[in-house]
Amino acid sequence: DVKVTQSSRYLVKRTGEKVFLECVQDMDHENMFWYRQDPGLGLRLIYFSYDVKMKEKGDIPEGYSVSREKKERFSLILESASTNQTSMYLCASSGTRFSDTQYFGPGTRLTVL
């Protein structure tokens, strides 16, 4: 069974703080993704990575950065958290074939005060 874990289920931070969200997968997947989930908007892709040290912007990258130093770990960084970044953050991983399924972690609910 694929397992994708995220470092925190709930996180509360203050405006201006630097925030790190960690994601680890145990299936040796090449691809990893960060999404945010907001009511009525579904999931929107922030960043993704096809390989170690490689990253690509998704649909809403502003205010975020990522790091992938090891194949199994993909970190999302909020350089200076703002209240409009309060959201549920989901990490996912998949293989490289076009037909491969993305597997999701449990999510981190981030509140920025």
Next chain:
Amino acid sequence: AQSVSQHNHHVILSEAASLELGCNYSYGGTVNLFWYVQYPGQHLQLLLKYFSGDPLVKGIKGFEAEFIKSKFSFNLRKPSVQWSDTAEYFCAVNDKAAGNKLTFGGGTRVLVKP
């Protein structure tokens, strides 16, 4: 860019009723299509997917979906719902031009009353 529309934001129905959730996408090329489900307090999980072959796809828990290429649609159905089907359902599309990137619809919250 790809876009995905789910027509209903909220659906309320009684146990044993039939369920159909609509999903339309915009890209006309080669696509993979997915339905994911998120039960209350749980993580997003795959319900079913289509990538080739028979356009009628069967998934877990009695769900099925039909890919109609001419209508750019991938509607989800279940003939008789149970209270445990209460969840949020997301349609997603992966088009070949975008590689493994998924585009999600806005989701449909389904409440099944006992």
